[in-house]
Amino acid sequence: MRVLIVDTALGACTAGVVEDGRVIGLRSELMTKGHQERLAGMARDAVADAGGGFDALERIGVTVGPGSFTGLRVGMAFAQGLGAALDRPVVGVSTLDALAASIEPAGLVAAVIDARRGQVYARLFRDGVALGEAEALSLETATDRILAAAAGAVPSLVGSGALLLSETFPDQFSDVVLKTLPAPTPEALARLTAAADPATALPRPLYLRAPDATPPSRLPGQPRPPLAS
Structure with a gap:
């Protein structure tokens, strides 16, 4: 299967064409903003490198989060627009699942993303199988969950939260395997894209907590409410 993968969820902007597990066209740049322009x-360039044009694509996969609010919106809007134009299925891929799939799946793997405000987005996997749902956890709770699941074995931590946890709790994570990837690998994204069921893996944003921004309490030009007496 030839798939186009789109990832704008974390610290990179990636568009790649992967066919049967082999990357045949790829453009990827580290960036935290500017995805919409690039x-x-x-x-276009990744598809040109792969040959065959956009018509040769069979499926499109896009990361749906957790991740940057703006980045996710850019990636999903682009993927859905392209899918509609080409009449190709578009599937959503969890960023945490893709991070875990980017490394050797043996043993306990904790995919963790720095969520700021003393939290990480996390999901645990054992031998490639998820142990629960993705959650937003405090650093302390994430540490307790990982160590309890490891049960004395050496866990692997992957994602931007890996270094954060190891630096915050150096004694607890002195023997872990750290993989501080800025984003999932194209190969991992393509595997999950090809394996997904388009009927259930919908390209909808995965938010694990409310956005930091809040809507205004009044519209522009609207008078302020009177102060309570």
């Missing part, structure tokens, strides 16, 4: 051109 993504379409990167996808």
